[in-house]
Amino acid sequence: MRTGVYVCHCGTNIAGTIDVHALIGYAGSLPGVALAREYKYMCSDPGQELIRQDICDYKLDRVVVAACSPHLHEKTFRQAVEQAGLNPFYCHMVNLREHDSWVHADKPAATEKAMDLVRAAVRRVKWHVPLERRQVPVHAEVLVVGGGIAGIDAALTLANAGKHVYLVEREPTIGGHMAQFDKTFPTLDCAACILTPKMTAVKAHRNITLWTYSEVRQVEGYVGNYSVTVRRKPRYVIEKLCVGCLECIQACVYKQAKVPDPFNLGLSKRKPVYIPFPQAVPQVVAIDPETCIEFKSGKCKKTCVEVCAERNAIDFKQQAEIQTIQVGAIILATGFDVFDGARIPYYGYGLYPNVYTALEIERLVNASGPTGGEVVLRDGRKPASVGIVHCVGSRDLHTNRYCSRVCCMYSLKLAHLIKEKTGADVYNFYIDIRAPGKAFEEFYNRVAEEGVVFVRGKAADVYPAGNGDGRLIVQAEDTLLGMIRKIPVDMVVLATGLEPRADANDVRRLFNIGCSGDGFFLERHPKLAPVNTFADGIFLAGCCQGPKDIPDTVAQSGAAAAQALALIDAGVVELEPNTAHVLEDACSGCKTCLPLCPYSAISFVEEKKARINEVLCKGCGTCVAACPSGSIRQNLFEDEEIFEEIDGLLASAAVGGGPVRIQGDL
Numbered sequence: 203m204r205t206g207v208y209v210c211h212c213g214t215n216i217a218g219t220i221d222v223h224a225l226i227g228y229a230g231s232l233p234g235v236a237l238a239r240e241y242k243y244m245c246s247d248p249g250q251e252l253i254r255q256d257i258c259d260y261k262l263d264r265v266v267v268a269a270c271s272p273h274l275h276e277k278t279f280r281q282a283v284e285q286a287g288l289n290p291f292y293c294h295m296v297n298l299r300e301h302d303s304w305v306h307a308d309k310p311a312a313t314e315k316a317m318d319l320v321r322a323a324v325r326r327v328k329w330h331v332p333l334e335r336r337q338v339p340v341h342a343e344v345l346v347v348g349g350g351i352a353g354i355d356a357a358l359t360l361a362n363a364g365k366h367v368y369l370v371e372r373e374p375t376i377g378g379h380m381a382q383f384d385k386t387f388p389t390l391d392c393a394a395c396i397l398t399p400k401m402t403a404v405k406a407h408r409n410i411t412l413w414t415y416s417e418v419r420q421v422e423g424y425v426g427n428y429s430v431t432v433r434r435k436p437r438y439v440i441e442k443l444c445v446g447c448l449e450c451i452q453a454c455v456y457k458q459a460k461v462p463d464p465f466n467l468g469l470s471k472r473k474p475v476y477i478p479f480p481q482a483v484p485q486v487v488a489i490d491p492e493t494c495i496e497f498k499s500g501k502c503k504k505t506c507v508e509v510c511a512e513r514n515a516i517d518f519k520q521q522a523e524i525q526t527i528q529v530g531a532i533i534l535a536t537g538f539d540v541f542d543g544a545r546i547p548y549y550g551y552g553l554y555p556n557v558y559t560a561l562e563i564e565r566l567v568n569a570s571g572p573t574g575g576e577v578v579l580r581d582g583r584k585p586a587s588v589g590i591v592h593c594v595g596s597r598d599l600h601t602n603r604y605c606s607r608v609c610c611m612y613s614l615k616l617a618h619l620i621k622e623k624t625g626a627d628v629y630n631f632y633i634d635i636r637a638p639g640k641a642f643e644e645f646y647n648r649v650a651e652e653g654v655v656f657v658r659g660k661a662a663d664v665y666p667a668g669n670g671d672g673r674l675i676v677q678a679e680d681t682l683l684g685m686i687r688k689i690p691v692d693m694v695v696l697a698t699g700l701e702p703r704a705d706a707n708d709v710r711r712l713f714n715i716g717c718s719g720d721g722f723f724l725e726r727h728p729k730l731a732p733v734n735t736f737a738d739g740i741f742l743a744g745c746c747q748g749p750k751d752i753p754d755t756v757a758q759s760g761a762a763a764a765q766a767l768a769l770i771d772a773g774v775v776e777l778e779p780n781t782a783h784v785l786e787d788a789c790s791g792c793k794t795c796l797p798l799c800p801y802s803a804i805s806f807v808e809e810k811k812a813r814i815n816e817v818l819c820k821g822c823g824t825c826v827a828a829c830p831s832g833s834i835r836q837n838l839f840e841d842e843e844i845f846e847e848i849d850g851l852l853a854s855a856a857v858g859g860g861p862v863r864i865q866g867d868l
């Protein structure tokens with residue numbers, strides 16, 4: 203065996219804590235090691251070239267790279283080894299950085315640990331066998347889940363590039379939260395004017411199949427070859443027959459709208475037959491069976507059916523439809539939920555009628571909202587003073603520790619709009635103003651110049667002024683003046699933060715991806731793979747990955763679309779061979795492994811022998827560990843490799859007498 207050991211300094215990340223010179227001296231003395239080198243950045247071109255050259259010059263047949271996490275550079279080094287003519291799986295990485303130098307401060311002890319890790323790797327790598335990667339063809343279609351601005355933008359990008367997209371939206375219309383806004387910061391351009399052309403483009407695009415009021419129920423398969431089951435809920439209106447004339451809504455026997463309208467957050471009412479908002483896409487009504495008299499009692503006069511007699515679009519017997527599609531890639535764009543203001547009781551949301559959330563104010567300032575764009579209190583009066591409380595459900599140890607990133611800016615926007623519409627005195631109670639985007643600081647200055655007051659202090663309490671007119675006191679410690687302030691206002695607006703969707707965990711499980719500590723979907727790497735997930739072929743766009751504003755959302759959806767496109771256009775996908783396989787002669791057919799496989803990769807051949815579909819297998823090792831007869835093995839995790847590695851770790855560090863040590867002096 204002729205093994206080359208390469209130790210990376212990673213700048214000072216590794217070399218600052220581990221004595222690299224001592225380490226390569228030690229590695230060079232290990233049995234089977236032909237040479238040991240160090241270099242500042244082994245992942246750089248010269249670092250890789252060093253490995254390639256040594257393989258040729260010194261006839262190396264195994265390579266150990268002691269550097270950072272294999273997540274980052276395993277591919278890089280395997281590729282370098284392959285370019286030098288060696289099977290790439292003869293290369294093994296030791297994670298010196300995350301497993302050693304970053305987690306220890308004691309240099310001698312860290313160096314000793316590094317020696318143990320390198321010794322273990324040198325012993326393991328000699329058992330490596332050559333493996334081949336497999337190629338499988340990729341379906342050219344893409345599924346986008348969620349029709350907010352992120353999903354809309356990703357779908358259009360892909361469709362314009364000639365790919366067929368299935369856009370699945372849970373609600374009866376696409377648009378997401380952006381459809382609820384009147385203006386957007388910092389430019390104050392009309393949200394509907396920039397959003398609705400995109401919504402109609404989605405509906406009209408020949409490369410997009412739009413399924414609203416639908417949800418993904420099952421996802422099977424693997425990168426390039428996902429089989430997805432979608433349930434299309436009955437809206438009791440035949441989509442292709444409805445022309446959106448809305449006459450059924452007028453004809454509904456409900457004389458007045460009685461059902462709280464979720465699109466207006468309950469600030470107005472709607473009828474059981476409804477369209478979510480005037481520019482909804484598709485322009486198709488839906489019937490809510492929970493409130494429709496026909497569904498509840500079967501005794502409705504069905505005037506809606508009468509007015510629609512010509513088109514006959516209303517169908518009370520409509521059933522849910524199940525569709526199964528094959529797609530190569532999936533983009534998740536399921537967005538966010540707004541923090542429930544009632545979770546912080548001392549702000550009085552749900553208790554005092556004049557406490558609103560920011561999203562409610564978005565609807566009030568909207569020309570197509572419940573008040574036609576007037577900012578009025580529930581009794582119809584215009585507020586003369588308004589307090590906006592920042593960071594509600596963000597930057598708070600008791601709720602969410604993270605910053606929701608958009609609340610400062612939308613609070614400034616709402617302060618401007620409220621002042622413009624009512625002339626009220628507007629007070630912002632803030633911890634600090636976060637305005638780091640393009641033209642954000644300028645917008646902040648503009649709003650301040652308009653006379654909006656900024657009180658630096660987190661609001662501690664909201665309570666009635668006590669004179670029975672609904673006025674409220676906002677109490678905060680003004681940390682600039684060093685005094686407690688109690689400011690009477692007519693209206694309080696809570697700048698509620700952005701949270702993961704309530705069902706984020708279910709969706710995570712469905713698509714087999716991860717969530718970070720805050721509950722948002724987890725990206726593969728925060729810097730280098732911000733739209734990828736740990737499931738190959740599944741990408742993230744928009745606020746489902748974390749709070750962000752519309753420009754960042756659109757930038758991210760473009761990136762996700764580009765990743766999906768790159769995957770599909772490659773035509774094939776290479777599968778890593780670190781999968782499990784069955785030694786059929788030894789398999790007793792006990793089926794212990796069958797229910798354990800999270801990827802449904804195991805089947806039984808004539809009910810006697812387990813067989814693993816290597817394309818579905820992700821190499822998690824669950825079946826390998828569970829197999830009572832030891833007949834399931836896993837490439838790169840063969841027993842010999844694992845036991846040698848353990849033996850290597852436990853062996854004494856005093857193994858001297860090795861052959862060559864070449865000091866890297868490049």
Ligand SMILES: Cc1cc2nc3c(=O)[nH]c(=O)nc-3n(C[C@H](O)[C@H](O)[C@H](O)COP(=O)(O)OP(=O)(O)OC[C@H]3O[C@@H](n4cnc5c(N)ncnc54)[C@H](O)[C@@H]3O)c2cc1C
Nearest residue numbers: 348350351352372378379386387536537538744745751752
């Ligand atoms: C009060 C407020 C004001 C704001 N004002 C501004 C502003 O002025 N400017 C700005 O840049 N940003 C603003 N933002 C931020 C902005 O709302 C987001 O950047 C943007 O909405 C993110 O879009 P999205 O598509 O990721 O998510 P969403 O808008 O939440 O859309 C997600 C979509 O996915 C659907 N969905 C969810 N789960 C599923 C599922 N399982 N299956 C199918 N579909 C699903 C939802 O129904 C929804 O249609 C504001 C945010 C708030 C709360």
